[in-house]
Amino acid sequence: MIKVENLTKYYGQNCAVKELTFHAEKGEVLGFLGPNGAGKTTTMRILTGYIPPTSGKVTIGGYDVIDQSLEVRRIVGYLPESVPLYPDMRVNEYLRYMGKLHQVDRLDERVAEVIEKVNIADRAHSFISKLSKGMRQRVGLAQALIHDPEVLILDEPTIGLDPAQIIEVRKLIEEIGKEKTVLLSTHILSEAQQICDRVLIINRGQLVAEDTPEALQKRLTGTQKVTVHLAGDPTPAIEILRGLANVLRVEINDQNRIVLESSGETDIRPKVIASLTAANLEILEVYAETASLEEIFLQLVQEEETERQAQPELEGALQAEAHSSKEQSEQGGENHA
Amino acid sequence: MRNIWTIAEKEFKSIFHNAIAYVFGVVMFLSLGIYFMILLQYGMQTQTYVPDMRVLLDWVLFPIFFFGVPVLTMRSISDENRTGTLELILTAPVRDAELIIGKWLGIFLFFLCSLALTLLYPILLNFLVEPGIDFSALSAVYIGLILAVGAMTAVGVLISALFKNPIASLLASLGAILLMWIIASPASNTTGFLSDLLKYLSLPEHYYGSFYYGSVSLSSVIFFISLTVFALFLGARVIESRRWK
Numbered sequence: 001m002i003k004v005e006n007l008t009k010y011y012g013q014n015c016a017v018k019e020l021t022f023h024a025e026k027g028e029v030l031g032f033l034g035p036n037g038a039g040k041t042t043t044m045r046i047l048t049g050y051i052p053p054t055s056g057k058v059t060i061g062g063y064d065v066i067d068q069s070l071e072v073r074r075i076v077g078y079l080p081e082s083v084p085l086y087p088d089m090r091v092n093e094y095l096r097y098m099g100k101l102h103q104v105d106r107l108d109e110r111v112a113e114v115i116e117k118v119n120i121a122d123r124a125h126s127f128i129s130k131l132s133k134g135m136r137q138r139v140g141l142a143q144a145l146i147h148d149p150e151v152l153i154l155d156e157p158t159i160g161l162d163p164a165q166i167i168e169v170r171k172l173i174e175e176i177g178k179e180k181t182v183l184l185s186t187h188i189l190s191e192a193q194q195i196c197d198r199v200l201i202i203n204r205g206q207l208v209a210e211d212t213p214e215a216l217q218k219r220l221t222g223t224q225k226v227t228v229h230l231a232g233d234p235t236p237a238i239e240i241l242r243g244l245a246n247v248l249r250v251e252i253n254d255q256n257r258i259v260l261e262s263s264g265e266t267d268i269r270p271k272v273i274a275s276l277t278a279a280n281l282e283i284l285e286v287y288a289e290t291a292s293l294e295e296i297f298l299q300l301v302q303e304e305e306t307e308r309q310a311q312p313e314l315e316g317a318l319q320a321e322a323h324s325s326k327e328q329s330e331q332g333g334e335n336h337a
Numbered sequence: 338m339r340n341i342w343t344i345a346e347k348e349f350k351s352i353f354h355n356a357i358a359y360v361f362g363v364v365m366f367l368s369l370g371i372y373f374m375i376l377l378q379y380g381m382q383t384q385t386y387v388p389d390m391r392v393l394l395d396w397v398l399f400p401i402f403f404f405g406v407p408v409l410t411m412r413s414i415s416d417e418n419r420t421g422t423l424e425l426i427l428t429a430p431v432r433d434a435e436l437i438i439g440k441w442l443g444i445f446l447f448f449l450c451s452l453a454l455t456l457l458y459p460i461l462l463n464f465l466v467e468p469g470i471d472f473s474a475l476s477a478v479y480i481g482l483i484l485a486v487g488a489m490t491a492v493g494v495l496i497s498a499l500f501k502n503p504i505a506s507l508l509a510s511l512g513a514i515l516l517m518w519i520i521a522s523p524a525s526n527t528t529g530f531l532s533d534l535l536k537y538l539s540l541p542e543h544y545y546g547s548f549y550y551g552s553v554s555l556s557s558v559i560f561f562i563s564l565t566v567f568a569l570f571l572g573a574r575v576i577e578s579r580r581w582k
Contacts, residue, residue, distance in 0.1 A: 074430050098429065
């Protein structure tokens, strides 16, 4: 459905997106993850035809975003990060307006449908300026859905909402994702974990990792972390646990619980329980911690940063090259000298 | 085409959503009414002076449009740009030119409606003076007004596309319209190519040169229409310029 090949975008001399390649199949919810300024919004703007790429090829539903921009816009629904709305319009009036611009047939029915879908029927006649942030987000989503697009592009759809609203909007996106291709950006990792079939992690405009949330997790958790909560003093348990095979590290944390780290494929928990029970220690709780997407994300981004620092010369050369292609090689060379 | 009309309709309605339309209407009718009274009184006192509609339109309507056009156009594109709704409209299947023409048309229609309402005064005057007033001459004046307002509105919309801040847009439009009014003054006593050019670019030269005296000159009509088209064309290019940045 969405195909992006070697997408590059420069703003003046700043590179916002660099050689980005990815694709999304029909009916897939694709999460776009990255720190602020990673190039998520820029990529989305290019996909929606708002700005053209410097180089690279983007097709959506088989249409090229530059040459067949109007066709692309007909099949894409877009919700920008700032959720732009007209505060002096009423909800249904606004949706009618956007529907007309999208040449929607049976406009009245369609407006009623999307209002129903995003659950704002009771506020359909309210002025947008009177709505809460969560309500506005829904109006924005309704606007993106008004022409029944095949592809939905949502830029930070849950930012600035309260927890209850976040859950509602996520549910809504999950539901929409059953029928449509959804590309959403976020920097909240649990969100990506929860609603995305596949996650793309980008940093500084480049793709760092691409996989399902589960696979990403597996890929980066070579060790197992187990926390043990004992009824009494945990100190005698430390020696016992250190004696187990594959245990790398045993510590007591500030909550007086034992944290142990083990290597190897097998789960260490049964052995931990067996050995502690054998020593007549009362166990209250034993649980394994899986690395959250958060940690994976930081790890990936940090790895990339270290690589970058390790190769400053190469980086300088690359940038100088980029400059020279813009006929400013002298200046670029000086900057990195 | 459908998009142009959709955008124009929305723009027209949004003038009424804000208080602007009513403030504009009140200011216009209050000043027209006061001046109309003054003219009538003067006519009755002297018994020789026949109140002239052109004077009324000159004294009242031009100053009102002078300020009214920038006030109504200042937010047209700049607000969409500032709040980000421009991004939504231009990611819908809407061409850049359709947006700018629609915006212009919506505001222009509002001005047309208010101009149509001012016809009340000549109709009233027609009953009060013998043998009535010359409507054919007056219609030329109105054609001139309509064309001038259309061109000024196009310039206002173009300038609104250049700024994100509506106040900056307001001041720039005021400046631009002022310039179009006074551009010929340095050339008033000179001849030559440059002074001809400045005179050609001046709005009053065209308005007072033909429409005011009851004639519709083709060259002036073409001037106003091409100024409108040129400003809208430039406006579309300005919106498009986000693509080169």
